[in-house]
Amino acid sequence: MKKQNSKISDVIYYTFVAAFGFVMIYPILWMIMSSLKPEVEIFGNAASLVPGEFRWDNFSRGWEGFGGIGFDVYFRNSIIVTTLVVLGTVASASIVAYGFARINFKFKALLFGCLMATVMLPVQITLIPQYILFHNFGWVNTFYPLIVPAFLGGQPFFIFLLIQFIRGIPRELDEAATIDGCNKFGIFYKIILPLLKPALVTVVIFSFMWTWDDFLAPLIYLNNAGLHTVTLGLRNFMDADAGTNWGALLAMSSLSLLPQFILFAFFQKYLVEGIATTGIK
Amino acid sequence: MAKSHEETADPSIYVPSQDEDMLKKQKKKEWKETLVGYAIISPWLLGFFLLILGPILASLYLSFTDYDLLSTPNWVGFDNYINILTSDPRFVQSLTVTLIFVFISTPLKLIFALGLAMLFNTGRKATGFFTTIYYIPSIIGGSVAIAVVWRQLFGRNGAINDILNSLGLSGLNWIGNPDTALSVLIILIVWQFGSPMIIFLAGLRQIPGELYEAASVDGANKVQTFIKITLPMLTPVIFFNLIMQTIGGFMIFTQAYLITQGGPMDSTLFYALYLYEMAFEYLRMGYASALAWILLVIIALITIIIFKTSSKWVFYESEGGR
Known part of the structure; x- marks a missing residue:
């Protein structure tokens, strides 16, 4: 029963x-x-x-785009921006995290507090003055406003994530390397970086997805259609062809999500663990 | 102690002792470490001053000016703030829309997330596969592609109306009607409950099984177990999700911009969308900076309220309960 x-x-x-x-x-x-x-x-x-x-x-038909600019251009632009942002984020966030986790410099507590305060800072606060700054640099209509911030630490959240991870690596490894004659950079490169790989995979996946999906920054900084990323390309397509070319628009929408689907298929475990342990979306 | 030693030392009768030599070396080492430390964090340091702290201060200054990107800013005192708070109906509308959105979508999202997490925590087979399916929308939900899909699904001749018609119900003009446009966006956000669900699932798996065993020995039923054990043990996770989702609600931009364009009749004019319009369509940078600061204050207030009340309802095991 x-x-x-x-x-x-x-x-x-x-x-x-x-x-x-x-x-x-x-x-x-x-x-x-x-x-x-x-x-x-x-x-x-x-x-x-x-x-x-x-x-x-x-x-x-969708791939051809409209107005003489096809999705080959949009995809190329997205790939350039996303690749450089991911590289910049991984390089700068990992070394900065190492500095915070392992080196005792003056005012560290204060600076760490600054870092943590910026994790939750709404993007709207810095949006306007950053735009004015990049406008004065003559960087509007270039990829620099999208890429350069990634090389300057990128998302503070990623630095925090990596700091937490490095704190879990036994300090004895650093000490052993010091005795073997390694300096601080050597310890980072030879000891920390190889052990950091699992956390870096999480950073790569999330920074890739966020950058690939990003709409606001390209919308503000890229006015020249030849520089548009896939997200802007879809918007252009939707505005220009709404109601007349839905099949092609949906085809390009599906294609624009292909990188996410591939990442998801291969790195599902990292994605789920990343969310479960850190709470990022 | 080391400091006072150095201060009292008289340089005229300075005799380097072994102790002092060590101290000097120690100091030198500390300075070297500081220098190396700053070199290592220099990318972030530069970014922090140039792209965050500097802009924050600039934004505060601009909020007291009439800057329009083209001419030099004029100091206008509190005019922007006074105008926003006393005579800007669109500010009131955008704040109302955002708050309604946050207060409806956040609890709904968390209820779905918790409900499904509990379903997936029953120890049955193949739940991993379904967890994955439920999680996919939160990965791609913020994309432009999904905004395109939503516009069609909820369009006049879209799939949702098609389904309603086949059920004998009449379709709605979802996006074109001010009464329903916001719900289209709420559905889109609630649909992405997968990531809080995974956080809940991780939380549920950390609840010690003995608690449930003890409860069943005491003859507690499922509802009692849920209210007395599951819910209190999950409050830290609920607390975390509540803050993240609430702040996230104030950041909603892309979907509103693409699906409804803030309309019809400003019924989906989200705060972030209004700020964008002011700054980048009307180039009222000063006014928009004031809007940004008001946003910061509102988010800070809501976060403080959630934190302050948290001591009343969030259960921390390490503190032995409330």
């Missing part, structure tokens, strides 16, 4: 979890499947997930 009860509850459980899961994933499935539908079906048969006729040319 009891066994049967638990069987019934299992059926209810899995039915519910699967049905709700389908609702959760529906918008994403809808995007991917609709990117293969002919125009009339996107509206005529809106809710359906099965294209009556597969239209692969939505992708080629």
Whole structure:
């Protein structure tokens, strides 16, 4: 009797979890499947997930973009910006975190307090004066305002994350390296950096996804359509072709998420652990 | 102690003792370490002064001017603040929209997150696969691609209306109607409950099993166990999520900008969107800086309120309970 009860509850459980899961994933499935539908079906048969006729040319038409600028340009720009931001973030955040975690310099407590205070600082506070600063540098319509901050420490949150990780590495390793004649930079490069790899993977994944997705900074700094990133490209496409070219727009939307899907497929464990232990989104 | 030793030493009868020699070396070592330390954190130091502290001070100054990016700023005293707080209906609207949004979407998101986390914590098979599915929306939910999808799903001839029609209900003009436009964005944000869900799941797994065993020995039912054990043990996680989601609500920009453009009739004019409009469409940099400072004060106040009340409801085990 009891066994049967638990069987019934299992059926209810899995039915519910699967049905709700389908609702959760529906918008994403809808995007991917609709990117293969002919125009009339996107509206005529809106809710359906099965294209009556597969239209692969939505992708080629979308790739051409509009106004002479195709998605090859947008993807190239996004790849340049994202690669440099991730490199800058990993390089600067890891060495700065090492400094805070391992070296006793004067005013460290004060500076650490400053770092922590900026973790929660709303972006809107510095948005305007930073824009004025970069405007005066003549950097509007270049990639510098998007890239340079990453080399200057990047997101304070990542520094904090790495500090916490380095604090967990036994100090005896540093001491042994000092006896072997390593200086502070040597210890960082030879001891800390190799051990930091798992935490760096988390930093790479999240800084990649945030930069790839970023809309506000490119919107403010990049007015020249030739410099637009994928996010701005999609916006342009949506504004220019709304209602006339939904198939191609959805095809490019799906394509714009491809890097996230790939990262998710390969680094799911890191993503989930990153969230569970640090609370980042 | 080392300091007083140095101060009282008379330089005229200075005889380097072994002790002092050591002290000097020690001092030299400390200075060297400080120098090395500053060299190592120099990227952040430069960024902090140039891109954060400097801009914060500049923003405070600009909020007392009429700066428009093109002409030199004129000092206007508290005019911007007075105008915003007394005679700007769009400021009131943007604050109202943002607060309604935060107060509806945050609890909903956390309820879904906690509910599903509890479902996934029953020890059944294959929950890992479903956790993954539920989590995907929070990875890509903030993207422009999803904004595009949302605009179509909730469009007049979109998938949601299609489903409603097939159920015999009449569709709504979701995005075009001021009464429903905000709910389209609330649904989008609540849909991304996957990341708080994972935090809750990690929290649930840390609750010691003995507590539940003891409760079942005492004959507690499921509801009692939930209220007396699960909920109190999770309060630190709830507290953390509450702060993160509330602050996040004030940052909402991309989705509102792309899906509803703040409309119709300013019904989705989020605070961040209004600030952007003032700064980058009307180039009223001074006024927008004042808006940014008011935002900072509001966020600080809400955070302080949550922190202050937290001692009444957040349970910290290390302190032996409340």
